Amino acid sequence: MTATTTIPPVPGQPADRLRWAVVDSWTITRRELAHWIRQPVQIVLGLLFPIMVVLMFGYLFGGGMAVPGGGDYREFLMPGMYAMTMLFGIEASYAAVATDASRGITDRFRAMPMAGSAVVVGRSVADLLHAALGLAVMVGCGLAVGWRWHGGLTAALAGFGLLLLLRFAVLWIGIYLALLLRNPEALVALQILVWPVLFLSNALVSPETMPGWLGVLAELNPLSATVSATRDLFDNPGWGGGSWLGRYAVPLALGWPILLTAIFLPLSVRLYRRLDR
Amino acid sequence: MHGTDLAIRAEGLRKRYGDRHALDRLDLNVPTGTVHGLLGPNGAGKTTAVRILTTLLRFDAGRAEVAGYDVARQPEQVRYRIGLVGQYAAVDEILSGRQNLAMFGRLYHLPGRVADRRADELLHRFGLADSADKPVGRYSGGMRRRLDLAAGLILAPAVLFLDEPTTGLDPRGRNEVWAAVRALVGAGTTVLLTTQYLDEADQLADRISVVDAGRIVADGTPDALKSRLGGDRIDVVLHRVDDLPEAATLLGRITDGPVVRDDDNRRVSAPVADRIGTLTALVRGLDERGVAAENIVLRRPTLDEVFLHLTDADRESDERDREVAR
Structure with a gap:
């Protein structure tokens, strides 16, 4: 046995455990970053897809869209597109975790003396970095099609913060579903299901233009809360403050993601650690 | 280590899924430095036993010790002392072989430079040095399994679990894996090998336990098992x-x-x-x-014949028991 194979001491103190948890999480995050470098084409295509949707809605359908209370449709659209980019991030989170779970990599991690939380925490950090990059690209796209924020830099940064908060909630839903199903093929179903979530929100059109009950559903959609709040913070055209969603947009945009995270984060960690399957 | 010369000691392990017994009072003793084969058909409980002994699965009753540590109470100590090579090549296909091993080394809490050096050593030892920087997705099946095996050996584990290590490999890949396992055994590692292939157990194992319906139905050296069929x-x-x-x-x-x-x-x-x-x-x-x-x-009879004989006999006696119960 060479010196390289000495068994490191099992951490006893809570401080040691925390240090391992941070170090192990960072190792997992680095793994994801290494994936980007190894697969630049996939990363670029993933970043370009929401831009295509912007062009489609902004220029193909946009002419037929009326913004309630007036205003430029593309200014109305962009906050919805930012939120869409965050929502669609669920696909990347799901795909990566489901692939690991189905291939036995998750089992290998679990049979190693690493921190139990590291796999999911490391994944979430990587996903947030990816989301920040995606958001930066989309903001560039927005600026190019004439979108601007009008409410000052602090408000704009708060808007971007709310968008990343939504992505944070969404990634735990993705991780949870992936650990539950452990089937990378089910990604196709997820890729289809995100569209009704997008359409049934205020991202593309105002819920006022929908049949009554659909409008109510659209207002209840967590995506709508984030879109409303960011429209307020960017001072982009929305629709009037008549509805309760309009009145409480920012608290709802904070509350929904926090609630979803509070549900799906513990469920994911439990599912990952779960020994009795 | 607690004054025992057994690398694996399991007593009366039970695991139930609903009303099905995946393990039904399974006993297993594997002396340090030996290769023990767990042989049985699909669904016999081999993988369940491995998952319990590698701390992946909780069990309902019984006791299990691996490398001198209690699996249920000291899972972390066990995890530092085992390697697990499962039914799939559990490696990252996007990363290179070197990146994979370096990552696993860090997750075993080796300092970065030590983990990198260990990765290089293992790549060299398993004949993967030339492909060290290629993505694993472009490796052959045999190369992937060898990398998987290398990943299970980063800390030079006291006990290595090989769960059907050659399933799905062509004969060439299988020979590569067998050669790698033989080299390990020569170095004194204790190995628990599960397999459906009798020739694999015959080739590699010092002792074999035949598992059927969650129980050990026969136990012995390959030769002794063959003799049991009647010479x-x-x-x-x-x-x-x-x-x-x-x-x-x-x-x-x-x-x-x-x-x-x-x-x-x-x-x-x-x-x-x-x-x-x-x-x-x-x-x-x-x-x-x-x-x-x-x-x-x-x-001499082949292990195939022994195996069919033993598992059939077991099933018949089960049926008799049921008759009596009625």
Whole structure:
């Protein structure tokens, strides 16, 4: 046995455990970053897809869209597109975790003396970095099609913060579903299901233009809360403050993601650690 | 380590899924430095046993110790001392072989530089140095398994678990993995190997436990297990398939055991007690009947025959138990 194979001491103190948890999480995050470098084409295509949707809605359908209370449709659209980019991030989170779970990599991690939380925490950090990059690209796209924020830099940064908060909630839903199903093929179903979530929100059109009950559903959609709040913070055209969603947009945009995270984060960690399957 | 020379000690392990017993009072003792084969059909409980012993699965009753540590109470100590090579090559296909091993080394809490050096050592040892920087997705099946094996050996584990390590590999890949396992065993690692392939257990294992329906139904060296079937067997390969019934009748008369007829290979076979007497009687009898034999072989039974015999016997006794219960 060479010196390289000495068994490191099992951490006893809570401080040691925390240090391992941070170090192990960072190792997992680095793994994801290494994936980007190894697969630049996939990363670029993933970043370009929401831009295509912007062009489609902004220029193909946009002419037929009326913004309630007036205003430029593309200014109305962009906050919805930012939120869409965050929502669609669920696909990347799901795909990566489901692939690991189905291939036995998750089992290998679990049979190693690493921190139990590291796999999911490391994944979430990587996903947030990816989301920040995606958001930066989309903001560039927005600026190019004439979108601007009008409410000052602090408000704009708060808007971007709310968008990343939504992505944070969404990634735990993705991780949870992936650990539950452990089937990378089910990604196709997820890729289809995100569209009704997008359409049934205020991202593309105002819920006022929908049949009554659909409008109510659209207002209840967590995506709508984030879109409303960011429209307020960017001072982009929305629709009037008549509805309760309009009145409480920012608290709802904070509350929904926090609630979803509070549900799906513990469920994911439990599912990952779960020994009795 | 707690004054034991057993690398794996399991007593009365039970695991239930609903009303199905995946493990039903399984006992297992594996001395340090040996290769132990767990042999059994799909669903026999082999993988369940491995998952319990590698801390992946909780069990309902019994006790298990690996490398001197209690699996249920000291899972982290166990995890530092085991390697697990599962049924899939559990490596990252996007990363290179070197990146994979360096990552796993860090997750074992080796300092970065030590982890990198260990990765290089292992890549070299498993003949992967030339492909170290290629993405694993472009490795052959055999190379992937070797990388998987290397990942299980980063801390030079006291006990290595190989769960069907050659399933889905072509013969070339299988030989590569076997050679790697033999080299490990030479270095003193204790190995628990599960397999459905009898020749694999025969080739690699010092002792074999045959598992069926969550229990060990037989235990011993490959040779001892073969002897349990009733000693040697005689095979007769005929020239013409039409002669099979005639030859089977003859063989049934001059031997004691059941005659097995294999029409596809024009072969009849039976267990023999008196080797020379049976052989003489067989040659004379075939000659009298004008039956031409292409080949006559006296041999030890294969593990396949032992295995079928044991698991069938077990099932029959189960059925008898059920009859009695009624």
